[in-house]
Structures are given as C-alpha cells and as structure tokens.
Amino acid sequence: xxxxxxxxxxxxxxxxxxxxxxxxxxxxxxxxxxxxxxxxxxxxxxxxxxxxxxxxxxxxxxxxxxxxxxxxxxxxxxxxxxxxxxxxxxxxxxxxxxxxxxxxxxxxxxxxxxxxxxxxxxxxxxxxxxxxxxxxxxxxxxxxxxxxxxxxxxxxxxxxxxxxxxxxxxxxxxxxxxxxxxxxxxxxxxxxxxxxxxxxxxxxxxxxxxxxxxxxxxxxxxxxxxxxxxxxxxxxxxxxxxxxxxxxxxxxxxxxxxxxxxxxxxxxxxxxxxxxxxxx
Numbered sequence: 001x002x003x004x005x006x007x008x009x010x011x012x013x014x015x016x017x018x019x020x021x022x023x024x025x026x027x028x029x030x031x032x033x034x035x036x037x038x039x040x041x042x043x044x045x046x047x048x049x050x051x052x053x054x055x056x057x058x059x060x061x062x063x064x065x066x067x068x069x070x071x072x073x074x075x076x077x078x079x080x081x082x083x084x085x086x087x088x089x090x091x092x093x094x095x096x097x098x099x100x101x102x103x104x105x106x107x108x109x110x111x112x113x114x115x116x117x118x119x120x121x122x123x124x125x126x127x128x129x130x131x132x133x134x135x136x137x138x139x140x141x142x143x144x145x146x147x148x149x150x151x152x153x154x155x156x157x158x159x160x161x162x163x164x165x166x167x168x169x170x171x172x173x174x175x176x177x178x179x180x181x182x183x184x185x186x187x188x189x190x191x192x193x194x195x196x197x198x199x200x201x202x203x204x205x206x207x208x209x210x211x212x213x214x215x216x217x218x219x220x221x222x223x224x225x226x227x228x229x230x231x232x233x234x235x236x237x238x239x240x241x242x243x244x245x246x247x248x249x250x251x252x253x254x255x256x257x258x259x260x261x262x263x264x265x266x267x268x269x270x271x272x273x274x275x276x277x278x279x280x
Contacts, residue, residue, distance in 0.1 A: 003164065004164060005027050006065070008024075010220075012063075016061075019220050020043050021220045032212050032213060033197040035228075036215045036217060037207060038243060043219075044168075047200075053083070085163045087160055088157060089154055089168070102136045107159070110159050123161070124159060127158040130188075136151075146178050167198070170199070186199070186210065187210050208228040209266050213228075216238065224241075228265055232246060
C-alpha cells in the first residue's frame with residue numbers, strides 16, 4: 001500500500017467558477033522526494049492545503065475523490081491527528097514561527113500533544129540535529145537569518161515525527177546560500193533518514209538535482225510527471241506551460257546534441273556534456 005494515495009480528486013473553493021484541482025491521481029511511496037512545480041494558480045498550494053488539513057478544516061470548499069494516508073482518509077482526521085502524520089513548512093518562516101526562542105518553537109507541537117517533558121526534550125534535540133542546527137537551540141528566533149528560520153520551521157515540523165514533510169515554496173524568500181542550505185537538509189532527511197518529502201518549488205535547478213520525481217501542475221491538473229530527466233527533456237511543453245527549465249538542460253536543448261535519457265541537469269553533468277561535445 002502506498003504511503004499517500006490521491007484518487008480522482010477535485011476541489012473547488014467557494015464561489016469559484018473553476019476547480020482549483022481537477023481529477024488528481026497520485027501515489028507516493030515511503031521515502032520518495034516529490035518535487036511539484038508549475039505556474040501561479042496551477043493548484044500547487046491548494047494540494048498542500050489538502051494534505052496538511054488546512055482544507056477542509058480552515059478553508060472551505062467542495063471536493064470529490066479521496067486522499068488517503070496509510071489507507072485512512074485525511075478528511076476523516078482532525079487537525080491534531082493530521083499534524084502527527086504530515087509536517088508542514090510554508091513560504092514565509094516569519095509567519096510560521098511563534099515563539100521567541102528556538103527551543104520553545106520546536107517544543108510547541110510536542111507540548112500540545114501532552115507529551116512528558118523527557119520525551120519533549122528528546123524530540124527537540126533530535127529535530128534540531130536532523131535540521132542541522134543543534135547550535136541554535138538557545139538562540140532568539142528574531143536574530144536568525146532567513147535560512148536559519150526556515151530550518152527551525154523544519155525542525156518544529158520534525159519534532160512531531162511526521163510520516164511526510166510537505167513544503168510550500170520554502171526557499172522563495174531565501175538567497176542562493178539559504179536555498180542550498182534548505183535543499184541539503186532535505187536531501188539528508190530523505191536519503192539518510194528515509195523521510196518522505198513533498199515540495200512545491202519554482203527553483204527547478206534544485207528540484208532537478210534532488211527530487212526523485214517531478215510533477216508539473218497546470219490549470220489544476222498534473223500536466224507532466226516522471227523522473228527529473230524525463231520531465232525536463234520536454235522543453236517545448238514546459239515552455240508552453242510557463243515552467244522554467246534548468247539552465248543546463250536549456251543549454252543542452254539549444255545545442256540539440258544529446259540523447260533524451262542523458263539530458264544533463266546539474267552543473268557537474270553539464271561540464272561533462274560540454275567536454276563530450278568538444279571532444280567531438
């Protein structure tokens with residue numbers, strides 16, 4: 001059984017003329033790193049709201065189909081139950097952090113579960129370690145950089161021991177260094193600790209390098225799906241949808257001298273690709 005299964009799922013906001021999501025079908029296995037991209041208004045954030053309980057518990061609307069986690073419908077679970085299964089990280093860490101100190105922020109979720117102090121302490125230490133920020137434990141959240149705040153938000157989600165970590169454009173307000181920090185943390189969580197990651201992101205260079213599967217949303221539907229190389233080789237379709245293609249893949253496409261299965265996606269692959277061209 002898939003960890004997460006979405007079957008023929010559609011959703012419409014109140015008074016909206018068009019559905020935000022249309023007949024979504026998706027299976028996510030434990031340990032996958034799913035990257036989701038697409039133009040503004042394509043339904044990406046709406047999907048994350050359905051996964052973390054914002055829909056239907058805080059945003060209303062009508063839906064058809066099913067979203068199940070481990071065989072149980074997410075819509076049959078309370079927000080508290082969902083928070084134990086799905087950890088959430090949003091675009092703006094400023095809006096997500098509510099405590100004056102890092103330790104308090106990471107402890108907030110476990111405390112609300114009514115866990116004993118010893119268990120809360122263990123979770124705080126482990127979550128900070130997994131997020132790569134054990135040294136920030138006693139720091140004021142107001143004094144942190146954008147990248148550090150986002151890693152605290154990740155640690156706070158991890159302290160709930162979720163099955164899935166869902167992130168909605170967590171690097172949109174970060175500089176390149178902060179972006180790299182977040183992706184490296186997620187890569188470690190995914191590859192070394194088996195965490196299932198579902199990440200909405202516009203920075204396709206990083207998605208191409210780290211995600212195991214890419215979903216391209218357009219007009220509420222999954223327009224393209226597959227491994228990064230399978231998706232980003234479809235340059236014309238992506239351009240029509242309005243998705244930014246990784247620069248290395250774009251260069252290879254313009255040169256037009258590659259086999260689809262060998263499309264370079266990272267800087268390292270691009271270097272080898274150009275060397276092969278120069279060697280003739």
